[in-house]
Amino acid sequence: MTHTNDxxxxxxxxxxxxxxxxxxxxxxxxxxxIRNLFEALLRRPADLAGHPSIDxxxxxxxxxxxxxxxxxxxxxxxxxxxYHEQLWAAPLKLGVGLIFAGLICFPSFYIFSCLxxxxxxxxxxxxxxxxxxxxxxxxxxxxxxxxxxxxxxTSSFGFMGTLSIGSWLVALGFAFRFATTxxxxxxxxxxxxxxxxxxxxxxxxxxxxxxxxxxxxxxDRLLTDEKKFFLQHxxxxxxxxxxxxxxxxxxx
Amino acid sequence: MRDLLDPPIQTLARAGARxxxxxxxxxxxxxxxxxxxxxxxxxxxxxxxxxxKMPLLIACTLGCNGLLNGMLGLLxxxxxxxxxxxxxxxxxFAISALVLGSIAPVTFFLALNAPPPDSPQATTxxxxxxxxHTTLIAIAGCIGLLxxxxxxxxxxxxxxxxxxxxxxxxxxxxxxxxxFSWILRPFFGSPRLExxxxxxxxxxxxxxxxxxxxxxxxxxxxxxxxxxxxxxxxILGGLFYWMHLRLNQPRHTRP
Numbered sequence: 001m002t003h004t005n006d007x008x009x010x011x012x013x014x015x016x017x018x019x020x021x022x023x024x025x026x027x028x029x030x031x032x033x034i035r036n037l038f039e040a041l042l043r044r045p046a047d048l049a050g051h052p053s054i055d056x057x058x059x060x061x062x063x064x065x066x067x068x069x070x071x072x073x074x075x076x077x078x079x080x081x082x083y084h085e086q087l088w089a090a091p092l093k094l095g096v097g098l099i100f101a102g103l104i105c106f107p108s109f110y111i112f113s114c115l116x117x118x119x120x121x122x123x124x125x126x127x128x129x130x131x132x133x134x135x136x137x138x139x140x141x142x143x144x145x146x147x148x149x150x151x152x153x154t155s156s157f158g159f160m161g162t163l164s165i166g167s168w169l170v171a172l173g174f175a176f177r178f179a180t181t182x183x184x185x186x187x188x189x190x191x192x193x194x195x196x197x198x199x200x201x202x203x204x205x206x207x208x209x210x211x212x213x214x215x216x217x218x219x220d221r222l223l224t225d226e227k228k229f230f231l232q233h234x235x236x237x238x239x240x241x242x243x244x245x246x247x248x249x250x251x252x
Numbered sequence: 253m254r255d256l257l258d259p260p261i262q263t264l265a266r267a268g269a270r271x272x273x274x275x276x277x278x279x280x281x282x283x284x285x286x287x288x289x290x291x292x293x294x295x296x297x298x299x300x301x302x303x304x305k306m307p308l309l310i311a312c313t314l315g316c317n318g319l320l321n322g323m324l325g326l327l328x329x330x331x332x333x334x335x336x337x338x339x340x341x342x343x344x345f346a347i348s349a350l351v352l353g354s355i356a357p358v359t360f361f362l363a364l365n366a367p368p369p370d371s372p373q374a375t376t377x378x379x380x381x382x383x384x385h386t387t388l389i390a391i392a393g394c395i396g397l398l399x400x401x402x403x404x405x406x407x408x409x410x411x412x413x414x415x416x417x418x419x420x421x422x423x424x425x426x427x428x429x430x431x432f433s434w435i436l437r438p439f440f441g442s443p444r445l446e447x448x449x450x451x452x453x454x455x456x457x458x459x460x461x462x463x464x465x466x467x468x469x470x471x472x473x474x475x476x477x478x479x480x481x482x483x484x485x486x487i488l489g490g491l492f493y494w495m496h497l498r499l500n501q502p503r504h505t506r507p
Binding site for chain 1: 322424434460461
């Protein structure tokens with residue numbers, strides 16, 4: 001046992017910096033207005049999820065308005081890529097698409113949150129879903145100026161599509177984090193069911209980019225009845241540009 | 253000056269109009285001074301143009317990403333509001349501006365001594381000039397970021413939050429900053445092109461498409477499927493790195 005006679009003492013590990021405690025914040029007011037909602041979504045997701053008035057129709061309405069207005073603005077920014085009818089068509093499609101995705105995914109949100117252990121009522125879950133979408137919308141608003149810069153520069157569908165989907169994925173990532181935190185506050189103990197629901201919602205929104213096409217490019221029709229899976233549509237249009245689309249209307 | 257080079261934590265907590273104004277003025281002056289020496293080699297007029305454009309580049313980047321930076325700061329748990337995020341980023345830019353402003357006399361000397369743009373060695377001189385300025389800007393940027401990292405580590409509850417916030421800010425600002433540098437080009441002024449404040453149709457095209465096209469021309473023309481394969485490799489690498497980080501996270505056990 002030579003190591004016991006070794007005179008050099010073992011190196012002392014550097015002490016881990018002690019994490020600072022969370023700052024104490026004032027409780028949210030009883031009546032949550034848009035400004036408080038905005039701050040709570042970004043700064044205090046757990047407080048918002050546990051707030052007694054989160055499941056009131058007024059709060060749900062405010063959250064829905066936030067999500068809808070934010071997505072309309074982002075849609076308008078995307079519409080400036082092709083201008084013309086897309087200035088109103090793209091925001092309309094994104095707004096309707098978001099509501100549609102929220103509505104068709106709400107039943108599964110309820111079931112999967114119950115599977116995860118949540119005890120929240122359907123009304124409360126509706127508000128939490130509204131808050132999730134509002135947060136995603138707010139983040140898209142944050143991305144909007146940067147995306148607009150690129151809509152004015154490029155004419156490539158591949159580039160604009162990647163940028164838009166990338167922004168949506170980042171926004172949705174934070175929104176899902178909010179939903180997970182909110183459901184934990186409501187008693188959820190398992191992550192698996194929540195993760196599955198997140199994947200379902202993500203796939204629905206990605207498919208909507210194809211079902212509601214064209215969102216970026218121009219066409220002589222508002223919607224198309226041709227059925228396609230989103231990966232196929234993306235791979236077909238990635239190499240095209242806006243100028244090609246103008247030459248062959250209805251193609252994109 | 254020392255407060256700007258090593259901003260105390262109180263500056264961030266306060267983020268008053270005076271602090272913001274001082275950081276903004278120093279950033280503008282430092283970059284303007286340095287920018288003048290960057291463009292001066294091509295012509296004194298170009299120097300004046302770049303002296304305006306460099307602070308403009310910072311202002312456009314921070315202005316465009318202001319909302320996003322503030323939201324990311326809050327969402328990632330750094331507890332930094334919109335003003336504080338702006339203060340933190342401006343502090344980093346102010347440090348870089350001070351570094352670059354302090355070496356502006358040296359780069360001015362370099363511009364005076366480099367072979368002029370109408371000489372036979374202009375192309376070589378331009379390449380060397382480009383390389384040296386890019387190196388200097390990168391060094392100044394790194395110093396600013398290291399100070400910002402320290403500031404965030406002092407302010408945030410955990411080191412992880414500080415690094416996540418810093419990473420998100422760097423990614424967002426670098427992404428849009430590169431595009432603004434494309435829009436506001438030229439900065440160095442190619443000897444073959446006319447001196448101009450902006451190129452014709454400055455908004456046309458994007459930085460990333462230009463880089464992609466150059467890469468294609470340089471490397472991939474002979475192997476058609478290579479760009480897609482490399483992108484796939486990059487995505488997979490990122491995924492593995494993320495999984496590696498997740499797996500190495502310390503697990504918290506419930507009592």
